[in-house]
Amino acid sequence: MKIGIAGAGLLGRLLAFQLARAGHAVTVFDPATSPEQRGAAGWTAAGMLSPMAELETANLAVFEQGVRSLALWASIVADLKASAPEHHVMLKMMGSLLLAHKGDEGSARRMIDLLAHKTPAGHAEHAPKPLSRMALRSAESAIHTSGSAWILPHEGQIDSVQAMTAMTVAATTLGVTWRWNETVTSLQQGVIKTAKQDFSFDWVFDVRGTGARPDLSVRGVRGEIFWLHAPSVELQRPIRLLHPRHRVYLVPRDGNRIVVGASEIESEDRSPISLRSTVELLAAAHSVIPELAEARIIHSETNLRPALSDNLPRLEASDGLTRINGLFRHGWLIAPALVKQALAEISL
Numbered sequence: 606m607k608i609g610i611a612g613a614g615l616l617g618r619l620l621a622f623q624l625a626r627a628g629h630a631v632t633v634f635d636p637a638t639s640p641e642q643r644g645a646a647g648w649t650a651a652g653m654l655s656p657m658a659e660l661e662t663a664n665l666a667v668f669e670q671g672v673r674s675l676a677l678w679a680s681i682v683a684d685l686k687a688s689a690p691e692h693h694v695m696l697k698m699m700g701s702l703l704l705a706h707k708g709d710e711g712s713a714r715r716m717i718d719l720l721a722h723k724t725p726a727g728h729a730e731h732a733p734k735p736l737s738r739m740a741l742r743s744a745e746s747a748i749h750t751s752g753s754a755w756i757l758p759h760e761g762q763i764d765s766v767q768a769m770t771a772m773t774v775a776a777t778t779l780g781v782t783w784r785w786n787e788t789v790t791s792l793q794q795g796v797i798k799t800a801k802q803d804f805s806f807d808w809v810f811d812v813r814g815t816g817a818r819p820d821l822s823v824r825g826v827r828g829e830i831f832w833l834h835a836p837s838v839e840l841q842r843p844i845r846l847l848h849p850r851h852r853v854y855l856v857p858r859d860g861n862r863i864v865v866g867a868s869e870i871e872s873e874d875r876s877p878i879s880l881r882s883t884v885e886l887l888a889a890a891h892s893v894i895p896e897l898a899e900a901r902i903i904h905s906e907t908n909l910r911p912a913l914s915d916n917l918p919r920l921e922a923s924d925g926l927t928r929i930n931g932l933f934r935h936g937w938l939i940a941p942a943l944v945k946q947a948l949a950e951i952s953l
């Protein structure tokens with residue numbers, strides 16, 4: 606079939622890759638001037654694959670899509686390796702840690718109790734498990750805390766930048782046409798319109814994130830992150846600090862880099878990171894790993910998470926048009942399951 610995709614973010618690239626692999630003729634439209642221009646939230650994401658931790662705010666459907674996606678990512682990354690062998694994608698399934706400093710255990714305990722309470726029936730293996738100080742030291746030798754720690758054993762992480770790049774290269778190898786620097790001005794069943802031209806397709810996917818207005822009342826939720834270079838700090842897993850005021854995570858990446866994030870602010874301001882977020886994020890990161898004092902700040906980035914009014918994802922299909930949006934703070938967690946569902950619903 607002839608497929609048009611509006612948006613080359615996380616969903617657009619994953620759809621393009623999967624559809625091209627299945628033999629469809631795919632064209633993708635995006636206002637970015639090049640494949641590397643980082644307009645999409647997908648680039649900025651820390652890439653935590655956290656079905657359990659997301660249950661704090663999300664619902665059972667997101668948890669289940671997340672659990673399904675963990676398995677799907679493993680096969681997608683293997684497929685990417687086949688189509689783009691020179692583009693490594695780091696994918697780890699070693700669980701993630703929740704930490705609370707001494708004195709903050711009260712609010713941490715409430716979070717742990719909430720997660721334990723929300724652990725879906727039949728999924729007890731996902732519930733938070735307390736870690737002794739010795740177990741914590743053997744899991745993550747960089748962390749020195751006299752507080753408490755828990756492991757969420759079935760969580761993972763993906764390097765979002767590597768994955769965005771590999772999906773583009775692999776999809777290109779499979780024949781996808783990219784129309785960069787082409788903003789979709791409107792779309793409907795089987796039609797995508799840009800300022801230059803109208804294009805006809807057998808099926809259209811609207812995955813424009815915050816750009817889908819006015820068709821969807823999606824809003825952007827500002828998120829700010831840092832990249833640190835810390836060769837002296839060995840970290841294996843994502844760490845979430847259960848702080849009473851700031852929610853901060855540290856996510857290790859290849860090349861001795863650590864992503865520290867993220868603010869969550871009801872604003873569509875994409876200007877650079879604020880002093881307040883800088884102080885809060887970096888002070889909290891330093892409190893978890895004091896050796897980060899000598900880390901170098903190599904990058905900071907701001908982006909907008911696409912969210913609907915209920916902060917939950919939405920997938921709508923009518924004849925010739927599928928819309929997927931509202932992936933909010935768990936797009937990497939759930940995209941593979943949503944894409945699989947979208948393609949199955951229309952027998953693609």
Ligand SMILES: Cc1cc2nc3c(=O)[nH]c(=O)nc-3n(C[C@H](O)[C@H](O)[C@H](O)COP(=O)(O)OP(=O)(O)OC[C@H]3O[C@@H](n4cnc5c(N)ncnc54)[C@H](O)[C@@H]3O)c2cc1C
Nearest residue numbers: 612614616646647651652653789814816828935936937938
């Ligand atoms: C700071 C931060 C941290 C995050 N951390 C995580 C995490 O750890 N784990 C996780 O699972 N998720 C995380 N996320 C969320 C995740 O990044 C998003 O849920 C996901 O990127 C949404 O994917 P999408 O394809 O819907 O939107 P996007 O990735 O934003 O892509 C939308 C695309 O549509 C394009 N577009 C817009 N308007 C138009 C138009 N008119 N015509 C054509 N194209 C258009 C845009 O240019 C963009 O390329 C994080 C997000 C942020 C900002």
